[in-house]
Amino acid sequence: MKQHEDRRNEILDTAQALFYRVGYDRTTIARLINEVGVAKGTFYHYFTSKEQLLDELLDRGYRELGPILERIAEDRDRSAVERINEVFRVSNRWKADNRALIIETTRVVFRDENIRLRQKNDEKATETFAPVFSRIVAQGVEEGVLDTPHPEDAGEVIFLLSRSMGDIIARLFLQAVEDPRHMDALTHKLDVYERATERIIGAPEGSIELTDAAELRRLVGAPPWTDAAAGPQEDPTEARS
Secondary structure (H helix, E strand, O other): OHHHHHHHHHHHHHHHHHHHHHOOOOOOHHHHHHHHOOOHHHHHHHOOOHHHHHHHHHHHHHHHHHHHHHHHHOOOOOOHHHHHHHHHHHHHHHHHHOHHHHHHHHHHHOOHHHHHHHHHHHHHHHHHHHHHHHHHHHHHHHHOOOOOOOHHHHHHHHHHHHHHHHHHHHHHHHHHHHOHHHHHHHHHHHHHHHHHHHHHHOOOOOOOOOOOHHHHHHHHOOOOOOEOOOEOOOOHHHHHO
C-alpha cells in the first residue's frame, strides 16, 4: 500500500511541477510518464486522464487545508470575526503559495467543456470550508457579534453565492494575471462579495476581510507598486537608486 501511494504521489508531484513549468495544455501524458519514468499502462493504472490529475491535485490541497481550518475553528481565544478573517487569510495565502496551480486550474475548469470538473471543484471547496465557517458563525451568534437566524446554513449560503459569482470573478482574475489594469475591476467584485457576506452573517460593516491586497497581488502577479489604473510602473526602489 505504501509503494502504491508513493508512486501515486510521485505522479501527482511531477504533474504539478509540469503544470507550473509549461502549463496544463502543454503537459502531455507522454511527457509526464517520460519524466516520472513509468510505462503508459502504469500511469493509467493510477489515473484515467489528465483532468483527473488536476482534480486530484486540488483535492490534495483541500485535504491539506482541512486540519488547519479545524484548528482555527476551535481557537476560542479569538473572536468569531477574527477566526472568519483568519480562515480566508489562510485560503488566500495557500492560493498565492500555489499561484501557478491556481492559474492553470482556473483556466481549465472555467472552460465551457469542463463544467463537470468545475462543479466537482465547487463541491470540494464547499465541503472543506462551509462546515467550518458555519460553526464559527454559530459561535459568533453566541458571542453576540454576529446576527443571523440560521447560522448552521451560513457557510453553505456564502459558498453558493461564491459559485454564482465564480464565472465573472474567474474571468477578471485571469484578465488581471495578463494585465494588472484589471485589478480594480477584480477588487470591486471581491468587495461586493465581501459586503454581501457581512450581511448574510449579520457582521458589523467593514469587519470581514475576505481578501488581502498583498496576497491578491501576489496571486495575480502584480507588483506591490502597481497602479491598477495606469498599469505597471517603475519600481520605486530602482527609481531612487
